[in-house]
Amino acid sequence: MLIRRANRADAAELAVLAERTFRMTFQEGNTQQDMDLHCQASYSTNIQLQEILREDWITLVCEHNGKLIGYAQLRWEEFPSCVNSIHAGEILCLYIDAPYHGQGFAQELMRKCLAEFEVQGSDVVWLGVWEHNPRAIAFYRKFGFTEAGEHIFQVGTDPQRDIIMKRLTCVN
Numbered sequence: 001m002l003i004r005r006a007n008r009a010d011a012a013e014l015a016v017l018a019e020r021t022f023r024m025t026f027q028e029g030n031t032q033q034d035m036d037l038h039c040q041a042s043y044s045t046n047i048q049l050q051e052i053l054r055e056d057w058i059t060l061v062c063e064h065n066g067k068l069i070g071y072a073q074l075r076w077e078e079f080p081s082c083v084n085s086i087h088a089g090e091i092l093c094l095y096i097d098a099p100y101h102g103q104g105f106a107q108e109l110m111r112k113c114l115a116e117f118e119v120q121g122s123d124v125v126w127l128g129v130w131e132h133n134p135r136a137i138a139f140y141r142k143f144g145f146t147e148a149g150e151h152i153f154q155v156g157t158d159p160q161r162d163i164i165m166k167r168l169t170c171v172n
Contacts, residue, residue: 014048
């Protein structure tokens with residue numbers, strides 16, 4: 001397994017992976033129309049390329065046997081007041097493709113994310129997680145994230161409640 005920063009050459013493969021993992025994670029709780037609208041607006045080779053090239057984002061990819069099997073996107077932008085931070089970083093997304101669940105890839109990717117936030121000088125790491133995704137909530141809790149608030153995440157025409165979770169960058 002290799003976790004590295006994404007580059008231009010990853011954009012097409014990452015677009016396919018990002019859409020597939022989003023659909024697999026959320027298709028059960030959403031309409032096909034809302035899923036299609038969200039995916040059309042969020043996942044294409046060009047969109048992934050632009051995100052990879054952003055200087056205020058870091059896109060990490062997880063490779064296994066030469067194939068992208070997961071990714072995470074980190075960013076430093078405005079954050080909700082419930083995060084209570086000086087320089088918070090956000091895990092915008094963290095996904096591992098379903099066939100690779102339960103093999104430790106997500107844990108390694110999370111450790112790499114947390115290390116990146118520490119290098120960038122973030123005091124707090126935060127994320128939004130869908131309230132109907134207990135597996136992800138439990139995963140984040142294992143890494144010391146606690147609930148801090150909520151916000152709306154739009155999926156197509158459906159405004160959905162995300163739980164905002166946060167943790168200190170360095171947890172002893």
